[in-house]
Amino acid sequence: MSKPKIYITKKIPDEVLAFLEQHCECRMWDGRGTPSREGLLGQLAEVEGLLTSSGPIDGELLARAPKLRVVSSISVGYNHFDTEAMKARGVIGTNTPYVLDDTVADLVLSLMLASARRIPELDHFVKQGMWKKGAGLTDEDFFGLDVHHATLGIIGMGRIGEAIAKRAVHGFDMKLLYHNRSRRPETEERFHARFCGLEELLEQSDFVVLMTPLTPETQRFMRKEHFDRMKRSAFFINASRGQTVDEQALIEALQNGTIRGAGLDVFDTEPVQPDNPLLQMPNVVTLPHIGSATAKTRLDMAMTAAHNLVDALAGRKPQYVVSELRSLVE
Numbered sequence: 001m002s003k004p005k006i007y008i009t010k011k012i013p014d015e016v017l018a019f020l021e022q023h024c025e026c027r028m029w030d031g032r033g034t035p036s037r038e039g040l041l042g043q044l045a046e047v048e049g050l051l052t053s054s055g056p057i058d059g060e061l062l063a064r065a066p067k068l069r070v071v072s073s074i075s076v077g078y079n080h081f082d083t084e085a086m087k088a089r090g091v092i093g094t095n096t097p098y099v100l101d102d103t104v105a106d107l108v109l110s111l112m113l114a115s116a117r118r119i120p121e122l123d124h125f126v127k128q129g130m131w132k133k134g135a136g137l138t139d140e141d142f143f144g145l146d147v148h149h150a151t152l153g154i155i156g157m158g159r160i161g162e163a164i165a166k167r168a169v170h171g172f173d174m175k176l177l178y179h180n181r182s183r184r185p186e187t188e189e190r191f192h193a194r195f196c197g198l199e200e201l202l203e204q205s206d207f208v209v210l211m212t213p214l215t216p217e218t219q220r221f222m223r224k225e226h227f228d229r230m231k232r233s234a235f236f237i238n239a240s241r242g243q244t245v246d247e248q249a250l251i252e253a254l255q256n257g258t259i260r261g262a263g264l265d266v267f268d269t270e271p272v273q274p275d276n277p278l279l280q281m282p283n284v285v286t287l288p289h290i291g292s293a294t295a296k297t298r299l300d301m302a303m304t305a306a307h308n309l310v311d312a313l314a315g316r317k318p319q320y321v322v323s324e325l326r327s328l329v330e
């Protein structure tokens with residue numbers, strides 16, 4: 001029997017490709033980065049499975065892929081799936097939860113520490129030769145904010161949120177507030193966390209971490225009125241998706257001193273535009289969407305995605321089908 005044809009939109013580790021080749025006829029993008037949209041659409045006529053981490057996977061793409069049965073994303077977030085269009089076409093969508101939780105949580109703690117203790121700003125200061133006698137420097141010029149024993153508010157307390165909570169509460173003795181649509185009693189017990197409304201969380205927290213998925217409900221979730229409620233001494237950390245924030249409102253909050261600083265792994269437009277004012281602010285730590293970017297975790301994600309793909313193509317239920325498309329496999 002012939003193997004199903006799949007297309008892989010970015011370079012994946014050799015061992016993952018070797019596993020896929022046992023089950024599928026694979027073609028992989030061989031350039032740097034990912035193919036252009038037109039380049040991708042031109043590859044899909046015979047393809048039954050797509051391994052990717054970007055999109056959009058929408059009606060236009062599905063129309064160019066008449067044999068497509070599964071799209072396996074090498075990511076936990078799947079806002080690049082048009083789940084309605086996929087459902088209408090019967091195309092299964094899968095993702096890679098759990099395997100990246102600790103790695104992303106490490107990064108969020110790094111952003112909290114780096115922004116509060118001004119690490120990139122002061123690193124630049126030292127390397128520029130500005131740390132010198134006679135410059136009139138005072139102790140206060142180097143002061144930051146303590147992370148330990150501060151109050152952390154997590155908006156979107158899910159898998160990654162819990163991994164952040166563990167580090168913050170057990171490692172840094174932080175007090176924890178969280179806001180979700182629904183309460184998590186076990187989380188409350190484990191981390192002495194208090195569930196609260198969004199407004200109270202914003203008013204009480206020294207660090208506000210946004211960790212929700214990007215959905216129609218969370219689009220521009222953080223707006224001017226929310227930054228206005230935060231403490232002037234507080235830091236805002238976003239590792240969810242850039243579009244969960246009204247970025248202009250964030251820029252203004254930082255420019256006006258409404259909040260003290262920010263740590264951002266994600267932006268409204270990615271790659272971030274070079275003239276984005278956030279890039280000029282010393283009190284903002286910026287990263288190129290690297291939450292899960294370690295070799296080990298990216299390998300685990302790619303292997304999880306490969307198993308999801310192979311299982312779906314073989315007619316077995318993949319381990320991680322996104323919730324909106326589970327009815328296709330049940």
Ligand SMILES: NC(=O)C1=CN([C@@H]2O[C@H](COP(=O)(O)OP(=O)(O)OC[C@H]3O[C@@H](n4cnc5c(N)ncnc54)[C@H](OP(=O)(O)O)[C@@H]3O)[C@@H](O)[C@H]2O)C=CC1
Pocket residue numbers: 076077078097098100104155156157158159160161179180181182183211212213214215217218239240241265266289290291292
């Ligand atoms: N920067 C990076 O590199 C990475 C970013 N991410 C992003 O992180 C997101 C979260 O991942 P993960 O923790 O695995 O997801 P989970 O689904 O486990 O957690 C998300 C939490 O958000 C809450 N939530 C969802 N909608 C809302 C809402 N409208 N208001 C308040 N809370 C809400 C959910 O609780 P409830 O349903 O009760 O509301 C849920 O507990 C991903 O979707 C992705 O976008 C993930 C990995 C890496």
Ligand SMILES: O=CC(=O)O
Pocket residue numbers: 074075076077078100291292
């Ligand atoms: O942003 C990364 C993801 O896995 O989602």
